[in-house]
Every structure is written in structure tokens, then in C-alpha cells.
Amino acid sequence: MHTLPEISSQVRRDIVRMVHKVNSGHPGGSLGCTDFLVTLYFDLMRHNPKNFSMDGENEDLFFLSNGHISPVFYSVLARSGYFPVAELNTFRHIDSRLQGHPTTHEGLPGVRIASGSLGQGMSVAIGAALAKKVNGDKHLVFTLHGDGELQEGQIWEAAMFAPHNKVDNLICTIDANGQQIDGATDNVLGLGDIGQKFKTFGWDVVTIKDGNDLQQVGDGMREAINRTGKGKPICVVMHTEMGAGVDFMMGSHKWHGIAPNDAQLEEALAQLPETLGDY
Amino acid sequence: MKKYTNSGNKDTRSGFGEGLHEAGQANKNVVALCADLIGSLKMDAFKNEFPDRFFQVGIAEANMMGIAAGLTIGGKIPFTGTFANFSTGRVYDQIRQSIAYSGKNVKICASHAGLTLGEDGATHQILEDVGLMKMLPGMTVICPCDFNQTKAATLAIADFDGPVYLRFGRPKVANFTDPTEPFIIGKAQMLNEGTDVTIVANGHLVWKAIEAGELLATMGISSEIINMHTVKPLDEEAIIASAKKTGCVVTAEEHQRNGGLGDSVAQCLALNLPTPQEFVAVNDSFGESGTPEQLLEKYGLSSKAIVEAAQKVISRKKT
Structure with missing residues (x-):
């Protein structure tokens, strides 16, 4: 069994290699959310990679609302055993199940909703959480959203619905990296105090100060899980750094949606030990 | 009729x-x-x-x-x-x-x-x-x-x-369909068999089509009336069979002409059996306040409008 740091290093290698090969995709947010997704899929979630079912009854579910960080999602799904790791090689290519943004349309195991057009995942997750309640299924529903994504109005429709209806089997995590395509979120359309906003809407809020520290992510998410079932949905505000793990991709929004060239790929891989074996 | x-x-x-x-x-x-x-x-x-x-x-x-x-x-x-x-x-x-x-x-x-x-x-x-x-x-x-x-x-x-x-x-x-009849998705409902013109309607315009069929009958025109309750998937077989028999088609719907049932029927006919067609639909316009009947009259969705469309499309038939 590999350790979480080992898995994270390999997932980051997968991300930059996938994006480099097809010369498109979104490495910045993918690298920033690697520690979160690795923690969820390899430590916290009770799930069934070998026997994927769309309904996901009696297992925890995860919905990626900010679908553009598909590279990290695909890598974590493949490395968890949802589909062959070699398939990462087809990312964004014609006839691939690994579309630019995740979809159920091509039947890729592990994906339960299409995402990419932002702001829709929280509503979907609420629906899945309600279905679990109707079915008497005690498992949890997790989501991930970008902070820029919170500019979408539908998010706040959903944010109002979940506490009113005591959807307390839901943990929505916000990737607070402070960046979006056109620059810093503070400059584009300031989000203010995200945690306070959700608190005011009636959510229980957990903060993870460094979402690129596996220990902190694990502790924060375990705390969030402990708070489920108490009448409130949980919002985790997780501060991350876009591009985390590859020094030259960190500290700006520049690597939101561009791919490294050959030299940059080598430079990135040199910082990321191969642990599980490249695909 | x-x-x-x-x-x-x-x-x-x-x-x-x-x-x-x-x-x-x-x-x-x-x-x-x-x-x-x-x-x-x-x-x-x-x-x-x-x-x-x-x-x-x-x-x-x-x-x-x-x-x-x-x-x-x-x-x-x-x-x-x-x-x-x-x-x-x-x-x-x-x-x-x-x-x-x-x-x-x-x-x-x-x-x-x-x-x-x-x-x-x-x-x-x-x-x-x-x-x-x-x-x-x-x-x-x-x-x-x-x-x-x-x-x-x-x-x-x-x-x-x-x-x-x-x-x-x-x-x-008007509530007129048989309450015991099961609904089959994608299967058009033949309401009246006729020989001179096919009227394909759905929604509220189906009753208008029946009224139009009665008016046409008094003029000696035999209309085949099809309730196309499913726009998609379209019952192309029913449309083609009827158009083959009557040689002309009127579509009637409470919708824009662009993008509605009429468009679907026209596409089906253009691909399979090019046939003269007239559209009873709203013609690139928004609605307005009024009673339902006033609005249907004003925007050309009345039984009279269907009758006129039928007469027009019959005149366009190749003899």
C-alpha cells in the first residue's frame, strides 16, 4: 500500500504528462486539488472502484463541480482502480472516454454527472444526498467547487436550499486558491469571506488553512465528516495554491488552462518522484 | 368526419x-x-x-x-x-x-x-x-x-x-380523448382518416384541428387529422403514409413556427417525400395579454386559420 504523499506525487506526474501530451487542459487547479482528491479517494471515502454503479447505493459519492480540473479527477479515478491507468494516455483525444471535461456520456466509470459549465455540481450533489436520505442510505456525498465558480448564481440557490432542508449528509469543499482565468478573484469579482457567507446561509463551516498539506486536509475532512448528521450541510473552505507541487506553475493564474512544453514537462517531472509507475 | x-x-x-x-x-x-x-x-x-x-x-x-x-x-x-x-x-x-x-x-x-x-x-x-x-x-x-x-x-x-x-x-x-387509451410515446394518434389534406397538430391545437376538419367537411373537403403528441421522436411513418395519400400537409401548434412541430414535419417530408406544407403557428413574434381565445384568434391559431391553411395547401398540390 502506497502512502498518500507517494500517491500524490504520482497523480501530479500524471496531470502534467496528460496535459503535455495533448497540449491542452487545466494543470493549475488540478495540481492544487491533488492532495484533497487523493485524501478523499485513498483515505476517507467508502467507495467501490472495482464495481462502479451509477446509483452508488451504500457508498460515498463525489461530484466534481469544477469539471475543468479533470486531469486530477481522471488520475485519481484510474489510480483508485475505476479504469485502467493506461487510459490516461487518451485524455482529450478523439474517441476517448476521458473527455476534456468529465461526462457520463462515454461511460467512464467513476463519473456520475457531466460538469464543466460551472455552478451545477452543488445542486446535483444535493439531489444525490436527498436520494440517499429517501433510500435510508447513511453514506455521504462530497463535492468540490472552485472559488471563482461561486460567482455563479445557481451555487447560492443550492446554498440556500441545503440548510433549509437539513441536507446534513453533504460536504461541499471550496478550492479557495484565489485565482480564476482573468486573474485574482479579488480583482475579477471579489468573493469576500467565503466561510462567513456559507455560515450566514446556515452551513457548518470547516477551514483548511493549507489544502496542499496532506495532514491538514485529512484532519479537516475528518472533522467535516464528524460534523455530518447534525442537521446542517458542511462547507469546507480549503485554501490551496494553484499549481502546487510544480514550482514554476505556482503563484499565479497563468497555468489555469495551458500545457507545459517539452522542457517545462521535464522540469516539472524532476520535482515529482515517480512512485507508482507512469502509465 | x-x-x-x-x-x-x-x-x-x-x-x-x-x-x-x-x-x-x-x-x-x-x-x-x-x-x-x-x-x-x-x-x-x-x-x-x-x-x-x-x-x-x-x-x-x-x-x-x-x-x-x-x-x-x-x-x-x-x-x-x-x-x-x-x-x-x-x-x-x-x-x-x-x-x-x-x-x-x-x-x-x-x-x-x-x-x-x-x-x-x-x-x-x-x-x-x-x-x-x-x-x-x-x-x-x-x-x-x-x-x-x-x-x-x-x-x-x-x-x-x-x-x-x-x-x-x-x-x-375540450376533453375528448378516450380516458382508457394508453399513451404510446412516439406513436401518432390517427383522429380522422381523410383523402384531401393531412392536418398534423398537437397540444391545444388538436381540438382546433378537429373543428377545422368539421368545417372542411361541410365544404366537401376530406381531411386526415393526426395528433402528433410526441414531437420527438417523431412518428415519421405516420407522416409519410398520410402525405402519400393526401399530397399536402398542414401543421398546427401553439408555438413559434421556427423550431416547432411544423419544422420537424417539414424536415421529415423534405428528406422522404417533398410535399406542400402550410404552417399554423406563431410567426416570429412574442405574445401579449388577452384571453386565450382572443390570443389564438389574433395570432392565427384558430380553427378558421387551419381551414384557410388547408385550402391554400390543397391549391398548391401538383395535379
């Missing part, structure tokens, strides 16, 4: 309400969502009997569509209820990505469609919804014609696996 009897005016939305209630009794996986229009959508009976399977989402239709998509993950069969405008145009991207592209088994149930919403005016009178919905790959689009058929259609879509747009309306209109 076959005789049809109106058993008493009823609103199609009430047919939906009854159908939803029965579908809920028949299948515990049927759940319902509403965006602050329970009374308007006639969803009270379902809500009262199945409070744990009913979700009031407030005035937040985008969220409603997403929640409905999510409820299918876990085996539920969600029926969303709001006005047609808020069921389609307002939430197009949510339907496109979370429901249609994701292949979710959501039933989008839309009331107050078209001009016959009446006095509320054009903001609410959507006339583009069928076009919006039929363009989505994998979406089934159904516009039943009366109370009985709307109820039957509601029951039928509960048993059908896949996203559906079900369109109905507010006014009390």
Missing part, C-alpha cells in the same frame, strides 16, 4: 396533477419537485400523500433541475414542475449538461405553455420551448392535447427511461 365529443372542458395541467399522483402510487421511486407553483401545477395531491418524496425548492429553477438530476443517482424518477418558460429557457444549460448530456431520467413537466396562458402576457407565454427541448440530443418531447391524454402521458413517462419534456397548459379546453 369522425365525431368527437367534449366530455366537459378541463385543463391539461390537472391531467398532469392526477397522472403524477397515480404514478406516485404505482411507483415509490417517483419523486416530485416544484419551484413555488404547487397550486398552479396541481401537485397538491402528490405532495399531500407523499411528503417525503416531494421537494419544494422555492423560486430557484436552476437548482431544481440540478437536484432532479442528482436524485436519479440513487434510482429516483424525478418530476419537476414549473411554468414552461422557467422549465426551459431559464434553465437551458442546467438541462443540457446535468440532465440531457448526463443522460438522467428526469421528467421536466411544464405548464402554462404558449399563448393560452393568457392575461399574464409575453413574459410567461413561451413559444420557443419545444424547439429548445427537441434540439437536445436524447430528449423526448411530448405535447398532449387534452386532460385525459396529459394524464395518460404523465403515467407513460414515469415508466419510460430517459429525459422527457412534457408540455401542457393552463386553460380549460
Whole structure:
């Protein structure tokens, strides 16, 4: 069994290699959310990679609302055993199940909703959480959203619905990296105090100060899980750094949606030990 | 001309309400969502009997569509209820990505469609919804014609696996279809066999087509009347067979000409059997306030308009 740091290093290698090969995709947010997704899929979630079912009854579910960080999602799904790791090689290519943004349309195991057009995942997750309640299924529903994504109005429709209806089997995590395509979120359309906003809407809020520290992510998410079932949905505000793990991709929004060239790929891989074996 | 009897005016939305209630009794996986229009959508009976399977989402239709998509993950069969405008145009991207592209088994149930919403005016009178919905790959689009058929259609879509747009309306209109007749998705209903002209109608315009057929009969014109309650998938066989027999077609619908039933029929005929066609539909215009009958008259959706279209298209036939 590999350790979480080992898995994270390999997932980051997968991300930059996938994006480099097809010369498109979104490495910045993918690298920033690697520690979160690795923690969820390899430590916290009770799930069934070998026997994927769309309904996901009696297992925890995860919905990626900010679908553009598909590279990290695909890598974590493949490395968890949802589909062959070699398939990462087809990312964004014609006839691939690994579309630019995740979809159920091509039947890729592990994906339960299409995402990419932002702001829709929280509503979907609420629906899945309600279905679990109707079915008497005690498992949890997790989501991930970008902070820029919170500019979408539908998010706040959903944010109002979940506490009113005591959807307390839901943990929505916000990737607070402070960046979006056109620059810093503070400059584009300031989000203010995200945690306070959700608190005011009636959510229980957990903060993870460094979402690129596996220990902190694990502790924060375990705390969030402990708070489920108490009448409130949980919002985790997780501060991350876009591009985390590859020094030259960190500290700006520049690597939101561009791919490294050959030299940059080598430079990135040199910082990321191969642990599980490249695909 | 076959005789049809109106058993008493009823609103199609009430047919939906009854159908939803029965579908809920028949299948515990049927759940319902509403965006602050329970009374308007006639969803009270379902809500009262199945409070744990009913979700009031407030005035937040985008969220409603997403929640409905999510409820299918876990085996539920969600029926969303709001006005047609808020069921389609307002939430197009949510339907496109979370429901249609994701292949979710959501039933989008839309009331107050078209001009016959009446006095509320054009903001609410959507006339583009069928076009919006039929363009989505994998979406089934159904516009039943009366109370009985709307109820039957509601029951039928509960048993059908896949996203559906079900369109109905507010006014009390003739209720004339056989309440015992099961609804078959995608299978046109032959209302009258005729030889001179084919009239293909759906929704509230089906009764107008029957009235038109009676008027045409007094002029010695034999009309074949087809209720095309399912716009997608279109019963092309029925259209082609009828056009072959009569040689000309009138389509009639409470919708924009662009993107509606008429477009679908024209596409079918152009590809299979080019045939003269006239369109009874709203011609690139918004509606306005008025009574349903005044509006149907003013925007050219009356039985008289169907008669005139029939006469015109007959004159265009190649002899």
C-alpha cells in the first residue's frame, strides 16, 4: 500500500504528462486539488472502484463541480482502480472516454454527472444526498467547487436550499486558491469571506488553512465528516495554491488552462518522484 | 368526419396533477419537485400523500433541475414542475449538461405553455420551448392535447427511461380523448382518416384541428387529422403514409413556427417525400395579454386559420 504523499506525487506526474501530451487542459487547479482528491479517494471515502454503479447505493459519492480540473479527477479515478491507468494516455483525444471535461456520456466509470459549465455540481450533489436520505442510505456525498465558480448564481440557490432542508449528509469543499482565468478573484469579482457567507446561509463551516498539506486536509475532512448528521450541510473552505507541487506553475493564474512544453514537462517531472509507475 | 365529443372542458395541467399522483402510487421511486407553483401545477395531491418524496425548492429553477438530476443517482424518477418558460429557457444549460448530456431520467413537466396562458402576457407565454427541448440530443418531447391524454402521458413517462419534456397548459379546453387509451410515446394518434389534406397538430391545437376538419367537411373537403403528441421522436411513418395519400400537409401548434412541430414535419417530408406544407403557428413574434381565445384568434391559431391553411395547401398540390 502506497502512502498518500507517494500517491500524490504520482497523480501530479500524471496531470502534467496528460496535459503535455495533448497540449491542452487545466494543470493549475488540478495540481492544487491533488492532495484533497487523493485524501478523499485513498483515505476517507467508502467507495467501490472495482464495481462502479451509477446509483452508488451504500457508498460515498463525489461530484466534481469544477469539471475543468479533470486531469486530477481522471488520475485519481484510474489510480483508485475505476479504469485502467493506461487510459490516461487518451485524455482529450478523439474517441476517448476521458473527455476534456468529465461526462457520463462515454461511460467512464467513476463519473456520475457531466460538469464543466460551472455552478451545477452543488445542486446535483444535493439531489444525490436527498436520494440517499429517501433510500435510508447513511453514506455521504462530497463535492468540490472552485472559488471563482461561486460567482455563479445557481451555487447560492443550492446554498440556500441545503440548510433549509437539513441536507446534513453533504460536504461541499471550496478550492479557495484565489485565482480564476482573468486573474485574482479579488480583482475579477471579489468573493469576500467565503466561510462567513456559507455560515450566514446556515452551513457548518470547516477551514483548511493549507489544502496542499496532506495532514491538514485529512484532519479537516475528518472533522467535516464528524460534523455530518447534525442537521446542517458542511462547507469546507480549503485554501490551496494553484499549481502546487510544480514550482514554476505556482503563484499565479497563468497555468489555469495551458500545457507545459517539452522542457517545462521535464522540469516539472524532476520535482515529482515517480512512485507508482507512469502509465 | 369522425365525431368527437367534449366530455366537459378541463385543463391539461390537472391531467398532469392526477397522472403524477397515480404514478406516485404505482411507483415509490417517483419523486416530485416544484419551484413555488404547487397550486398552479396541481401537485397538491402528490405532495399531500407523499411528503417525503416531494421537494419544494422555492423560486430557484436552476437548482431544481440540478437536484432532479442528482436524485436519479440513487434510482429516483424525478418530476419537476414549473411554468414552461422557467422549465426551459431559464434553465437551458442546467438541462443540457446535468440532465440531457448526463443522460438522467428526469421528467421536466411544464405548464402554462404558449399563448393560452393568457392575461399574464409575453413574459410567461413561451413559444420557443419545444424547439429548445427537441434540439437536445436524447430528449423526448411530448405535447398532449387534452386532460385525459396529459394524464395518460404523465403515467407513460414515469415508466419510460430517459429525459422527457412534457408540455401542457393552463386553460380549460375540450376533453375528448378516450380516458382508457394508453399513451404510446412516439406513436401518432390517427383522429380522422381523410383523402384531401393531412392536418398534423398537437397540444391545444388538436381540438382546433378537429373543428377545422368539421368545417372542411361541410365544404366537401376530406381531411386526415393526426395528433402528433410526441414531437420527438417523431412518428415519421405516420407522416409519410398520410402525405402519400393526401399530397399536402398542414401543421398546427401553439408555438413559434421556427423550431416547432411544423419544422420537424417539414424536415421529415423534405428528406422522404417533398410535399406542400402550410404552417399554423406563431410567426416570429412574442405574445401579449388577452384571453386565450382572443390570443389564438389574433395570432392565427384558430380553427378558421387551419381551414384557410388547408385550402391554400390543397391549391398548391401538383395535379
